[in-house]
Structure formats: structure tokens, C-alpha cells
Amino acid sequence: MKHLRFFSILPTLLLCTAAFAQPKDSLRQSVTVGYEHYHFDKQFSNDWRIGSIEYKREAGKATYLGRFNYASRLGQTGWQAEVEGYPKLTSKIYAYVGAGYSPSMPVFPKWRSGGTLFFVLPKGWEAEGGVRHLYFNQHVWMGTAGISKYAGNWLLNVRSFIGSSTPGSNHSLFFTARHYLKNERDFVWMQLGSGISPDESRNVLIEKGAVLSSRRITAGAQLSVSRRYMLAPQVGWAFDEIGGGRKGNQFLGGLRVGYRFR
Secondary structure, eight states, X not given: OOOOOHHHHHHHHHHHHTTSOOOXXXXXXXXXXXXEEEXXXXXXXXXXXXXXXXXXXXXXTEEEXXXXXXXXXXTEEEEEEXXXXXXXXXXXXXXXXXXXXXXXXXXXXXXXXXXXXXXXXXXXXXXXXXXXXXXXXXXXXXXXXXXXXXXXTEEEEEEXXXXXXXXXXXXXXXXXXXXXXXXXXXXXXXXXXESOOTTSGGGHHHHHTOOSEEEEEEEEEEEESSSSEEEEEEEEEEEEEEEXXXXXXXXXXXXXXXXEEO
């Protein structure tokens, strides 16, 4: 939650971190558990709850992870399994590839996949381009493009997703600012967004056509409690147009707890 979820922003965070050299640290594996809670004042009568457990391994010039998600939403419960990779292809190009499966539509899309190439440019700039695919009862294809700028301890990113077919005629645009603290593992971030990203957990709303427009702000942090433990809280608010002239608020609270080891 690929999506407001931290899992929705997780690919962004991992991909941006990949631009840094791997830390000289022998702890290359981690296990992280997370929980997100969504409350809607009008759109849905029941709150959404999403839990996850994730294993990540940093291996040489690539990072790999597997994730299991379990959710209660849309009046049902279900699970999703995901795998993702973040390989460094050359000194100037790195990538994201990912795929997911769920037997639990409409709680999750049955299939999700995608890939992005990142190009390191002079003077702290990066460009990116890729594609996303979701399958519910029909295929949804979306292209993505973005640009990033590293400035001191700041990373600024603008990313857009555009779908060309119904129901994937969704257009979304996101601005993310991240400020690094003592190292590349510790940072605070804020995101302003318009629309729904296929990378976030609420991507099920793309297929349902339940949101005509969406504006949101989300903020969070990733903080080392010690060399081995990490906490990543987040909060968010969205204002959605949900059809029939109705508009509603959506509130998000989440927390991830990670443990690193050899």
C-alpha cells in the first residue's frame, strides 16, 4: 500500500534510496511488519485495515523483497503476495521490477506487475519511465514518468501515472519531498498527490471507478531506534469526489516496525 499506504509509497522510498551507495553495514537482511487503518466519513461504512509482513535482502548490486498482505475492506477479507527487485544495471541506470498475485478480488487486484528504469543524470538529477499493469475483471495498463532532484539532504520527486483505457483512464500526479537525517536510512517525508496511484493499496478504487477525483497529503518518517530496529509511522488525509455530487474525507494512520540482521 502500493499504494496512501506505506506500501503504496514503499517502492518510491526504496527506489530513491537505491541512488545512494550501499551502506558499509553487515546487516543486509530485514523483516518488517506493518499495519494501516483507513477511515472514511462518507464513502464506505466500514474502516479498511491492512496488515503486512515483509522480508528484504540487500545482495550486492540489488535489493530483493517478498511481502504478504492481508486486508479487511469492501465488506470482505483477503490476502496478496508480492515480490519486488531493485537491481543496479549500470553505474547510471537502475530499475524496479515487481509482481503480485491475489485470489481475493475485489479486496486486491488478482494480478499486479510493473517495471521502471531510472537514469542518473548530471548535477543530482534523475529521470524515470516505466509501466504498470493491474488485472481485476479486465486489464488496466498505465504508464509512469518522473523526475527527481537531489539537493543537499533533500530529495525532491515528481511522478505521474497515466492510463489510456477504461477503467484505467485515471491520471495521477504526486510530489514527494524527503529530508535525510543522519544517514540514508533515517528520513522524514511528505507527499502531495492528485488521483490514485497503481502502486498504492487503494488501487482497487481504480477498477471500481469509485473515485472521480482525489486530493491528498501524507507525511511520515523512517527512524532507527538502534542499529537493528526501525520505526516508520505515517499519517494522511484525502478528499475524494465520489460521484453524485458527493464528496468525502479519508483518514490514514499506519506504522511499520523493522528488524535488521545479517
